[in-house]
Amino acid sequence: MRVFLSWSGELSEKIAQIYHNWIPSVLQAAKPYFSPKDIEKGKRWSSEIEKELHSSSICLIFLTKDNLDSNWIMFEAGAVSRSIGISHVCPILFDLEPTDVSGPLAQFQATKFDKEETKKLFLMMNSAIGEHRLNEEVANSVFEKWWPDLNATITDTVNQHKSKNGKKEDVRSDRDLIEEILLLTRNINSNKPTNHTANPLPYEYTAYKTVIKSIESIIDRIMLVDSDYGHLFDILGSLRTEIAETRSINDKNRRGIISDIKSIEDRLKIDRARANDLSLDDEVPF
Structure with missing residues (x-):
């Protein structure tokens, strides 16, 4: 199962990279796509992104205060939702509330970054894998083992970003x-x-x-x-x-x-x- 990781901005990119490393640890049948890392040298990056958008089963959108109005994220969410449906386009909120999300992204079911909400997302992804999914007992055990690592890494990354006191982000042009x-x-x-x-x-x-x-x-x-x-x-x-x-x-x-x-x-x-x-x-x- 292919999982498209949609990001825009410095913090969102770092979070996407963390998830890119974490997802295969908990769901070995899932193959996440993270645009800066996964494009082979010599290929047109934009063509590769377009291909991945339409071949993915799930799209995770990493939303922060810096990218709520990102055109990149809106287009990527719209493109992948045409192929997989709204239910598998999943905005994840970092230091945000669901009420902060408006416009086209508001129709998707947002997930706050906390243990309970992240576990629901994890179980949905596991279910989407189909015949290669983990059984319920194993899935719960795997999440409990790997959640502390994800939580600690994300929390540290968000706090370091905040400490920069509004440094201008290097967003895609x-x-x-x-x-x-x-x-x-x-x-x-x-x-x-x-x-x-x-x-x-x-x-x-x-x-x-x-x-x-x-x-x-x-x-x-x-x-x-x-x-x-x-x-x-x-x-x-x-x-x-x-x-x-x-x-x-x-x-x-x-x-x-x-x-x-x-x-x-x-x-x-x-x-x-x-x-x-x-x-x-x-x-x-x-």
Whole structure:
């Protein structure tokens, strides 16, 4: 069973690394994927992430105060939920309360990092393994043996992070985010839900709005280069196609999203024309 570990930010990355080492110790049939470590040298990291997202059975999301609004985490949660269903997308809260979680992530069942909640998550993961799962007695014994190590390591890591007094985090860049969104939207139609009902997830409408909001934020924050424009137009085109085929979105909301997409496309055309010192009447290569 493959387990995708979703992180963003310094503390979240360290916690994901801890879980990456801990999970195989308690569930030998589980294979966790942690993006910085597991990508083979020479492979495009973003392509590997896309592949892992759609081949995982469970997604663990490591939420901290620093990454509650992370675009990375929202997209990764949305992508994997399309394949495995909402019930196996599991945000884990570190120094947070469930009420702190809002937006698209609020629909997932969050787990506070404490012994009781972590054990429930562990037993759910064990059950998802299927025929290779541990029996109940062994599972309880294994958790009791390994929980103190996990708790001590996580607690020490969180406390060390707090002691840095607000040091700025080295989060993944907006340009990297463009690359990942591009790959995910290109593969939406080829990765239909398989392990849950055929009805589309309510998550989709919120996810589309989040994508659009994130693209607008990226345009506001960074100086786009030529390749960025091409990727963004590709993303918007893929979104337009997917939205047209999504039954869970009513006609009014569909028209609103398509209008948002057109507004962004018009803005990108103007910005790209200015960047290339062209008239808006000139043909801009997309």
